[in-house]
Amino acid sequence: MPVFPVRPEVVRLRPYVPGRPIGDVQQQYGLADVVKLASNENPLGASPRAVAAIRQAAGEVHIYPEGSARALRQALSARHDVPEDWIMVGNGSDEILKLLGAAYVRAGDRTVVPGGSFPNYRAVSELFGAIVDEVPLLEESMDLRTMVRLAPGARLIFLSSPNNPTGAVVSEAEFRAFMGAVPPETLVVVDQAYHEFDESGGDWLGLLRLHENLILTRTFSKAYGLAGLRVGYGIARPEIWQPLYLVREPFTVNTLAQAAALAALEDREHLAATLANNRDGKAFLARLCEQLGLHCIPTQANFLMIDLGRPAGPVCEGLLRAGVIVRPGTGFGRPSCIRVTIGTPEQNHRFATALRGEMQG
Numbered sequence: 001m002p003v004f005p006v007r008p009e010v011v012r013l014r015p016y017v018p019g020r021p022i023g024d025v026q027q028q029y030g031l032a033d034v035v036k037l038a039s040n041e042n043p044l045g046a047s048p049r050a051v052a053a054i055r056q057a058a059g060e061v062h063i064y065p066e067g068s069a070r071a072l073r074q075a076l077s078a079r080h081d082v083p084e085d086w087i088m089v090g091n092g093s094d095e096i097l098k099l100l101g102a103a104y105v106r107a108g109d110r111t112v113v114p115g116g117s118f119p120n121y122r123a124v125s126e127l128f129g130a131i132v133d134e135v136p137l138l139e140e141s142m143d144l145r146t147m148v149r150l151a152p153g154a155r156l157i158f159l160s161s162p163n164n165p166t167g168a169v170v171s172e173a174e175f176r177a178f179m180g181a182v183p184p185e186t187l188v189v190v191d192q193a194y195h196e197f198d199e200s201g202g203d204w205l206g207l208l209r210l211h212e213n214l215i216l217t218r219t220f221s222k223a224y225g226l227a228g229l230r231v232g233y234g235i236a237r238p239e240i241w242q243p244l245y246l247v248r249e250p251f252t253v254n255t256l257a258q259a260a261a262l263a264a265l266e267d268r269e270h271l272a273a274t275l276a277n278n279r280d281g282k283a284f285l286a287r288l289c290e291q292l293g294l295h296c297i298p299t300q301a302n303f304l305m306i307d308l309g310r311p312a313g314p315v316c317e318g319l320l321r322a323g324v325i326v327r328p329g330t331g332f333g334r335p336s337c338i339r340v341t342i343g344t345p346e347q348n349h350r351f352a353t354a355l356r357g358e359m360q361g
């Protein structure tokens, strides 16, 4: 077989390691009932209204989807009080991040990304040949002071708030000062995949109106419970989105995903139940950590980073044997930590019992 030369940028990429699928763990450990608390999905499932909308839209799948997800963009524009063309919908917010790289990053450009955060910022940068300045976290969140020093000449800066995997946020005051100091030709992307869970406040949309170089990305995968359908969106000026429409596939968000996202957005009750469940679960898990004498990072998201004070690998293995999948911290450079998604009360109890067994057994 001939050797087909792969782009060096691609050869250097590190594979994304997802949370382990339930089926895998069931098979490996011979378990019928496995709980996945590893990928920050919605433990209450999708909104029943979204599921009904999927059923209804099933009759239309022989027709191509509306390419720009117009109805969904209109609903999001009304929700966020921004013009319709400020919204771009993507196949997950991951697609928006990648399209930003495809449209704006030239080989040899510099990007600034947080270390100990979501790995896609680096992956998108490297795919398009950027030189990446990685800035370690400061107090579990973005080190904006260092980032701003690296901003002149950078093409793109990625921030995560709430940050995955720590759940820490950037305060509005801090971010306002940061944006005031970043050169206007440097694009700033704030990934807000967990925004709906964030109770710290902050007028992010107001900031968007002030700064032409600011982009917010959000998703239907987390609080809206549609991770399997792949719908996310970005909010920014239309001039920022125009080149992305040129490089993207014409029909990236499928008919079922568009219908479900629209229905999920309108189901305020399901969102409220999701947020209430998260609040209670967060308090329960924080108490558990206190009882076990474990440090956990205060979170504004739907997951909790817990420091076990010992290598997490064997504990994760024990949790798997008990049918609970969590994310080991190794991939985030925290070998003594686990990241656990906040589940239903039943799932949280199951995790608590398994973790107690591992730590005290």
Ligand SMILES: Cc1ncc(COP(=O)(O)O)c(C=O)c1O
Pocket (backbone or CB within 6 Å): 039, 040, 091, 092, 093, 094, 095, 118, 160, 163, 164, 191, 193, 218, 219, 220, 221, 227, 230, 231, 232
């Ligand atoms: C910080 C962060 N950004 C983006 C994503 C991707 O979300 P989506 O499902 O919208 O592609 C995730 C998913 O885990 C995430 O944690």
